[in-house]
Structures are given as C-alpha cells and as structure tokens.
Amino acid sequence: MSLAPLLLSGDLDAALADVALGVAALFLLLAIALLYRVVRGPTMQDRVLAVNVLGTNTVVVLALLSVGLDEESLLDVALVYALLNFLMAVAISKFTVDRGGVI
Numbered sequence: 001m002s003l004a005p006l007l008l009s010g011d012l013d014a015a016l017a018d019v020a021l022g023v024a025a026l027f028l029l030l031a032i033a034l035l036y037r038v039v040r041g042p043t044m045q046d047r048v049l050a051v052n053v054l055g056t057n058t059v060v061v062l063a064l065l066s067v068g069l070d071e072e073s074l075l076d077v078a079l080v081y082a083l084l085n086f087l088m089a090v091a092i093s094k095f096t097v098d099r100g101g102v103i
Contacts, residue, residue, distance in 0.1 A: 016067070017067065017068045017069070017070065018068070020064045020065075020067040020068035021064070021065070021068035021069075023064055024061050024064035024065050024068060027057055027060055027061045027064065028061060030057065031054055031057045031058070031061075034050055034053060034054055034057070035054075037050040038050040038051055038054065044096055045096075048089070048092050048093070048096065051088070051092075052085065052088075052089050055081070055082075055084075055085030055088065055089075056082075056085065058081060058085075059078045059081055059082045059085065062074050062075075062077055062078035062081065063075060063078050066078065
C-alpha cells in the first residue's frame with residue numbers, strides 16, 4: 001500500500017492526531033497509577049522521584065496534545081512546565097539533604 005493517497009487526502013494527519021491523543025490518554029492513565037507512589041511511597045526519595053516523573057509525564061502529555069490538537073502554543077506551555085519541574089526537583093533535593101546526609 002502506498003502512502004501517497006493518504007498524504008494527498010489528509011487522512012494521515014487525522015490518523016496521526018488520533019494516535020497522539022490516544023497515547024496522551026494512556027500517559028494520563030499511567031499518571032493516575034503513579035499517584036499511588038506519591039501518596040504511599042515508603043520513603044521521601046520515592047515520593048520525590050514519583051513527583052518528578054509526574055512532571056515529566058505532564059510535559060509529554062502536553063506535547064502529545066499539541067500534536068493531536070494542532071496547537072503549537074501547548075509546546076510553549078510544555079517547555080515552561082519542564083523548566084519548573086527541573087527547578088522543583090532541585091529545590092526538593094536541597095531541602096531533603098541535611099548536613100551531607102539524606103533524610
């Protein structure tokens with residue numbers, strides 16, 4: 001099967017948008033499952049790592065939504081959120097270290 005008819009008809013763009021939205025929905029389901037580790041993490045490090053993964057997951061979902069909805073402005077939001085996620089990880093790391101030891 002050739003891709004040329006799909007490219008000319010625009011169905012490939014619609015299919016790509018549907019796939020991106022479907023994958024974004026799967027990432028949202030994974031984020032809901034990850035909330036368990038944030039709440040019930042046995043140690044503080046587990047909770048910090050889970051919050052960091054949730055932030056990264058949010059950036060990925062925003063990027064996929066940008067592709068699926070054809071909204072380029074969502075990529076700007078994803079970039080800002082990624083920077084905030086990094087700063088949050090550094091701040092939490094600073095406050096969980098106590099005189100060379102990890103709490």
